[in-house]
Amino acid sequence: MIPESFIQDLLARVDVVDVVGRYVQLRKGGANLLGLCPFHSEKSPSFTVSPTKQFYHCFGCGAHGTAISFLMEHTGASFPEAVRTLAGQVGMTVPEEPRSPRQQAETVRRKAEVSRHTQVLDQAQAYYLKQLRASPQAIAYLKQRGLTGEIAAHFGLGWSGTDRHGLSKVFDDYADPLLVESGLVIDAEDGRRYDRFRERVMFPIRNARGNLIGFGGRILGDGKPKYLNSPETPIFSKGQELYGLWEARQAIREAGVVIVVEGYMDVVGLAQLGIPNAVAALGTSTTPDHVKKLLRASDRVVFSFDGDAAGRRAAWRALQACLPVLRDDINIRFLFLPAEHDPDSYVREFGADAFRAALAEASALSRFLLDELASRHKLGEAEGRASCLHEAAPLLAAIPDCALKVQIERELARQVLLTPEEMSQVLAQAYARQASRGPLPAPGPDALPQPPSRPGDRVDSGQEVDIDTAPFPSWELSGAPDDAGYDEPEPWQSEGDWHGGRGQPPGMRKGDFASRNGQKRPWRGRRDEKPLGFVGRRTMPSLAKRLLCLLLANLALVDGMGDQQLEVLDHDPQLGLVRDLIMLAQSSGARHLGALLQAAEPDSDLSVAVQSLRAEVLVMEDLPNPQDEWNDALRIIERAWVAGELEHLAREGLQTDEAHQRFRELQGRMAILKSAGIR
Numbered sequence: 107m108i109p110e111s112f113i114q115d116l117l118a119r120v121d122v123v124d125v126v127g128r129y130v131q132l133r134k135g136g137a138n139l140l141g142l143c144p145f146h147s148e149k150s151p152s153f154t155v156s157p158t159k160q161f162y163h164c165f166g167c168g169a170h171g172t173a174i175s176f177l178m179e180h181t182g183a184s185f186p187e188a189v190r191t192l193a194g195q196v197g198m199t200v201p202e203e204p205r206s207p208r209q210q211a212e213t214v215r216r217k218a219e220v221s222r223h224t225q226v227l228d229q230a231q232a233y234y235l236k237q238l239r240a241s242p243q244a245i246a247y248l249k250q251r252g253l254t255g256e257i258a259a260h261f262g263l264g265w266s267g268t269d270r271h272g273l274s275k276v277f278d279d280y281a282d283p284l285l286v287e288s289g290l291v292i293d294a295e296d297g298r299r300y301d302r303f304r305e306r307v308m309f310p311i312r313n314a315r316g317n318l319i320g321f322g323g324r325i326l327g328d329g330k331p332k333y334l335n336s337p338e339t340p341i342f343s344k345g346q347e348l349y350g351l352w353e354a355r356q357a358i359r360e361a362g363v364v365i366v367v368e369g370y371m372d373v374v375g376l377a378q379l380g381i382p383n384a385v386a387a388l389g390t391s392t393t394p395d396h397v398k399k400l401l402r403a404s405d406r407v408v409f410s411f412d413g414d415a416a417g418r419r420a421a422w423r424a425l426q427a428c429l430p431v432l433r434d435d436i437n438i439r440f441l442f443l444p445a446e447h448d449p450d451s452y453v454r455e456f457g458a459d460a461f462r463a464a465l466a467e468a469s470a471l472s473r474f475l476l477d478e479l480a481s482r483h484k485l486g487e488a489e490g491r492a493s494c495l496h497e498a499a500p501l502l503a504a505i506p507d508c509a510l511k512v513q514i515e516r517e518l519a520r521q522v523l524l525t526p527e528e529m530s531q532v533l534a535q536a537y538a539r540q541a542s543r544g545p546l547p548a549p550g551p552d553a554l555p556q557p558p559s560r561p562g563d564r565v566d567s568g569q570e571v572d573i574d575t576a577p578f579p580s581w582e583l584s585g586a587p588d589d590a591g592y593d594e595p596e597p598w599q600s601e602g603d604w605h606g607g608r609g610q611p612p613g614m615r616k617g618d619f620a621s622r623n624g625q626k627r628p629w630r631g632r633r634d635e636k637p638l639g640f641v642g643r644r645t646m647p648s649l650a651k652r653l654l655c656l657l658l659a660n661l662a663l664v665d666g667m668g669d670q671q672l673e674v675l676d677h678d679p680q681l682g683l684v685r686d687l688i689m690l691a692q693s694s695g696a697r698h699l700g701a702l703l704q705a706a707e708p709d710s711d712l713s714v715a716v717q718s719l720r721a722e723v724l725v726m727e728d729l730p731n732p733q734d735e736w737n738d739a740l741r742i743i744e745r746a747w748v749a750g751e752l753e754h755l756a757r758e759g760l761q762t763d764e765a766h767q768r769f770r771e772l773q774g775r776m777a778i779l780k781s782a783g784i785r
Contacts, residue, residue: 126155138155309349366409380458413446440468491521502533658699664691
């Protein structure tokens with residue numbers, strides 16, 4: 107980790123004007139400098155750089171930040187890369203905060219893994235390029251599609267060849283597991299292996315930094331599947347990448363709009379015909395991550411899918427992915443071509459100017475949304491209008507509070523014959539029903555650290571499971587003997603249990619637990635010298651234990667926590683121990699398990715909990731981004747609380763202006779949480 111003190115020292119020595127000036131032409135404008143924003147298309151400069159305050163700000167798209175954030179946004183560099191680049195420019199050496207040998211080893215392992223994958227893909231790409239030059243069949247196909255050698259070279263198009271083991275000529279060890287991990291080779295059930303891509307035009311896929319991360323292949327004939335993509339790998343995820351975004355980055359800035367099409371060939375064909383600002387999803391539906399990347403490239407996005415029924419379904423899924431990130435300063439549209447055309451064929455028949463004219467007439471997202479809803483319901487009937495509202499409510503709930511949302515709601519109100527006031531009441535009730543459809547599930551096993559599974563662990567259903575097939579285990583501690591005083595484990599109540607002394611009924615002390623009749627009774631577990639260090643019959647709430655494990659394995663997280671994060675924890679009465687752990691670590695300065703146990707009150711709830719988790723924490727794998735895991739968990743907790751508050755307000759009927767205002771504020775917060783991926 108790079109110390110915060112070094113970051114501040116670096117920013118004090120670096121001049122943001124020099125950094126931005128390498129990429130943006132700036133001119134004097136009073137105390138600041140002005141230029142055209144590099145993050146969105148504009149004709150009049152709204153991008154300012156302040157030499158005195160050392161930050162940039164765009165009044166058009168809202169982009170702002172320091173020299174470090176500018177390099178990250180403009181060049182695609184990671185935070186450490188941007189820091190090291192700037193440090194090198196001013197002659198500073200980047201120090202690293204001490205990291206454990208295990209953390210250092212994990213960092214080295216991850217970098218080596220990425221490097222190995224990249225090297226393997228680069229070798230395969232060189233082979234595919236060589237194969238294309240030697241294949242009259244593939245060259246003839248590309249020429250038949252109207253592509254020139256220049257455009258093929260721009261996108262790095264290749265040919266996989268027809269040999270099932272073609273890559274065995276490239277790699278000395280064709281049995282290397284890395285070839286399977288990188289998606290180039292498939293292991294058959296009979297033990298044999300063969301190339302994944304055969305008889306296909308190859309499209310290299312690059313990330314935002316231009317690094318090769320995977321391939322797409324299009325078959326020449328009518329075989330299935332038409333398009334074949336690399337599988338998910340450590341460096342490639344279809345739901346996060348867009349084909350052609352790297353190649354089209356400059357054209358998108360110049361045109362001020364990014365066009366989203368369905369296939370690789372559409373992207374390449376449009377570029378050949380003079381429309382180089384198109385990208386495509388990688389064989390999957392448009393995701394919110396895709397939309398966020400698109401909006402970083404341009405504030406104007408046009409989805410242009412095939413004109414058939416499948417194209418309209420793809421457009422509807424794209425619309426749903428757009429809703430959580432809508433705001434008033436972006437423009438998202440949908441172009442529907444005639445059913446017999448895709449964008450490539452349309453441009454070939456009618457020309458690039460005709461396609462640009464069609465883009466200018468594309469339907470606004472709001473229009474597509476309302477028209478599609480109207481087409482699905484009989485609006486001439488009360489039942490049809492009610493059904494339309496029922497389908498529209500969750501879609502509208504996904505939109506953050508903004509003027510566009512108000513406009514859409516008012517147009518929908520006219521469509522279903524309601525006044526704005528009636529619409530607000532109906533939607534408020536619908537939002538509350540949606541928010542109260544059961545408790546929010548705890549984070550999945552990929553979200554927070556897991557303890558090692560053991561045979562006989564109980565899952566939530568209470569069934570005994572085998573270690574090889576067990577899902578993520580519950581956090582139940584091993585059972586106590588019968589003389590412990592409990593015949594059966596009792597479920598944790600909504601207050602009192604594992605509170606660490608917070609929120610218990612009057613008269614209860616730290617170490618007491620609430621029984622079902624509300625009376626206090628002492629903790630009846632006992633110490634043990636076994637690996638877990640504790641035996642008891644109580645079950646700690648799953649989310650509470652996960653957060654405790656996360657913090658105990660990464661105690662440095664507490665350094666950045668303030669009252670706002672503690673208030674979020676207060677929303678869940680079962681997280682008292684988590685809050686106590688944070689406060690103890692902050693007050694004592696303890697940053698490892700031993701020091702924390704010394705600082706904790708002996709035999710307190712917190713001490714018992716830390717002892718019970720000690721063995722699991724010590725064998726946990728290091729997380730690449732523990733801060734992100736913690737932030738995600740807080741958003742999950744807040745999401746559950748906001749849902750409950752919305753339900754409560756809706757039940758009360760929103761009788762006052764204050765209740766209406768509170769409801770809208772909570773809706774806005776819910777939209778922000780949803781846009782962050784918390785459902």
